[in-house]
Amino acid sequence: MEQKSIGFITGGSLKTGFLVRLTVPADAIQEGGFVVVQSGNYKFYGLITDLRLKASDPRFSEEKNEVRLQQDIAVLLNAKTLYTELEILPSLMQKVGPEPGTAEYAQYSQSVDSHPIPVKTLPAHHAIVRIANAFDVWEIFGDPKDKKKFTIGMTREQNHPIAIDLEKFTKRSSGIFGATGTGKSYLTRLILAGLIHSKLASVLIFDMHDEYSFGDTSPDTNIRVPGLKEKLGSQVKVCTLGIGTEIKKKLRPDFDLVIEQQDILPEDVEMLSRELNLRETTSNTLAALVRSFGEKKWFKAFMELKAGSGEGTLEAWALESKIFPQAAESLQGKLARVYNKPYILEKAPINCIQQIIETLQSGCSVVLSFGKYQSDLDYLLVTNILTRKIREAWEKQTNDFHGGIGKQPTPLVIAIEEAHKLLNREMAAQTSFAMIAREMRKYFVTLLVIDQRPSQIYDEVMSQLGTRISGWLGDDADISAVLSGLAGRDALRGMLSRLQPKEEVLLLGYGVPMPLPVRSRRYDEDFWKDLLGDQKTNPQIKKSNIDWMFPDV
Ligand SMILES: Nc1ncnc2c1ncn2[C@@H]1O[C@H](COP(=O)(O)OP(=O)(O)OP(=O)(O)O)[C@@H](O)[C@H]1O
Ligand SMILES: [Mg+2]
Incomplete structure (x- = not known):
């Protein structure tokens, strides 16, 4: 396996990170690179958080050696005295085991020592630093082919696939952040597709802008991307607010949602x-x-x-x-x-809320489309009533289960776009959402919060978010909010503001073993082929429906 050194340790501490003298050209290395330091019995894994130009004496950098010395001597002197220093945020360390594939390795891989743990010691001076290879990525982030793993993106330098642990992801509430247009909704579709397909949890999506059920056309590229219902068919039920409401003006949902007075x-x-x-x-x-x-x-x-x-x-x-x-x-x-809202009636033809709850309890996912009801009043009222009823149902089922009655509730993830509307300081105390973020994981319900202004979400809720995935953010308050409560936040601040404006995210928090910037996986037909194998568009959606809706497909 490739083990090319990029430099050696020259100093540092656990608090400030490791310092490395670079032995390759500075432009071969970028901020956010995933590096490995091998020293004695341990491998240390970390992130490049800063690069700076240094000189062994300021004289050599402040004056051009070529001006006062012969050309070949100047080149030699430059090589000796001018260099680049890297700052590394150390995250994990792991005991070096025997060669993979040997009998000793099989035994070692079962032992406690084989797992990466938070960094508690330092590598020696001059320990060799290298860019992580495929095996290192596999050791830390696990095998992307594992059923409980989901590839969310690729490392920026070498395109190694990075997977998140879906089971861990659903165990605590999580957040997807980034300024407008950075790819939050696309990434959410990817993750929810992986989650629904894995059958590890049901998902309820509050779809304010009709993006998730029957697909969407990118305003930037004009390319149409499929929705979750189209591809996952019977695993996803689509529900619209009000009786007889249609999605994208023509598609009928699986059921309607009417709220009783x-x-x-x-x-x-x-x-x-x-x-x-x-x-x-x-x-x-x-x-x-x-x-x-x-x-x-x-x-x-x-x-x-x-x-x-x-x-x-x-x-x-x-x-x-x-x-x-x-x-x-x-x-x-x-x-x-x-x-006077048409979706609020004295008596509904059937108990719609109960129907949604039963669908979710049975392991199916539900996309609730708001259709023409796009005001904040509609969003706040409906999400709050529905979530309160869901919370009550899951609490009851969990308490019954602990009392020996019935089965364990199906884990549920509630995805909310524009989450600050429901989770700002003022609303958080009044809605069911803050409580879900705080304590509902004991009752198998967690939130997936999607927002472009994380600083407007109540701090107490932000601090409960386990996994955080963030695209580019420019505002200092938003960056602080995303990093609040995380180790190494000062070192990671700059990285968030220097991500690509699109399709690049920083993975952070509980659901990932260490922070890492990745290039987001593309949400397109290839993604669906990878996820579903050769299975074509779900047979449950009539081809004719797709034809008239998107004649160019
Ligand atoms: N993973 C991806 N695969 C393919 N295209 C992507 C991906 N991420 C982003 N894009 C492109 O970037 C555009 C913006 O992405 P998206 O709509 O997800 O942004 P957003 O962060 O949800 O924005 P807003 O806050 O305005 O809703 C998309 O229309 C698409 O062209
Ligand atoms: Mg969006």
Whole structure:
């Protein structure tokens, strides 16, 4: 295996990282390179976080030797005195074992010593540094062909495939970040496809912009990419908000989502304070409504109270309940925006929310398309009600399971685009999402948060995100948010702001053994062929449907 040295250790510490004198031209090496240092019994794995030009004496760099010395002497002197120094962020170390393939190696690979552990010691002076080869990548990131692994990208220097552990990925909430256009939605499609195909978890996707079910055409390249339903067929159910709503104007979903008036609780209304411009008196009015009509009937009863005075009017109820009639009237007026939503009915033809829950419990995934309901009000209201019901169902199933009744719940990942709308400082306390990020992994539910402004997500939620995958970010506050709570964050800051503007991401956190920048895997037909083998577009989607929708396919 290729073992070409790029330099040797000249100094460093556990806190500041290792310093390396480069013995190859500086332009052969880039920030973010995955390097290995072998010293004594250990191999150290790390990332190049900085390169700097150095001279053994400033005189030799500040003046041109060629001007005052003979050409050949100047060249020799330059080679001796001018060099590049690398800074390496050490992440893992591992005992050197016997040669792979030998009988000793088989025994060693079973032992505790064979696993990489966080760096606790230093390599010796002058230890050789080299770029990681395919075997090193395999030792740290595992075999991409493993069923529980999913190749997410390639190392930037040598194109070695880098896989993430899907099981670990779903064990804690995770985040995909990056400025607009960096490839978050494409990467999310890749990961969700891998996750759904692996059958390790069900996925619920809140698809605000109709990107995930039946594909999308890239505005940059005009190339159409397939959606998850198209390729994964019966493993994915598509649900639209409202009765009879169509996706991309023609495709019918597997089922509709209608919310019943009785599902709306006072807390759902309070969460809409900003959207509905609610007053501080709202909580009192809502509490009085629940006291008068009960938790299930308050919304309908309140909205049906008539104007005017006398029995059965809003005014009479307000006076009897010791509420200012004007406050009640104002709230009723504001709630009309919710009451008049076509997807909120007194009674749904079937229990749609239960249908979604059962689909997810059975191991299928659901893409919820918002269709024409694209306002923040729709997004906040629907995601919150649905997630609350899901949380209750998973909690109950887990408690029953621990009590010896029924089976363990299917792990569930809830993917939310534009997550800061639901997880900002103000909303986090009121929605179900912050609680899921905090403690629902015990109940087999985690979040996949997708956002371009991570600094707007509540810090307490950010700190709970295990795996973080981030594309280019320019804003300092966003970079700090993505790196919060992670080791080596100062060294990694610059790397995030110097990623390619597209299709390059930094892998960080719990789900990856060490931080690493990678070139994202391409989301295209080749990806689907790799994932599904020779299986063509799923037979469950009628070819005719695809033909009229995308005549160029
Ligand atoms: N993995 C990928 N494979 C193929 N093309 C990609 C990939 N990642 C990004 N692209 C290209 O970059 C464009 C932008 O990607 P994408 O829509 O995922 O960005 P985004 O980060 O979700 O942006 P926004 O925040 O505006 O939603 C795509 O239209 C596509 O052309
Ligand atoms: Mg997007």
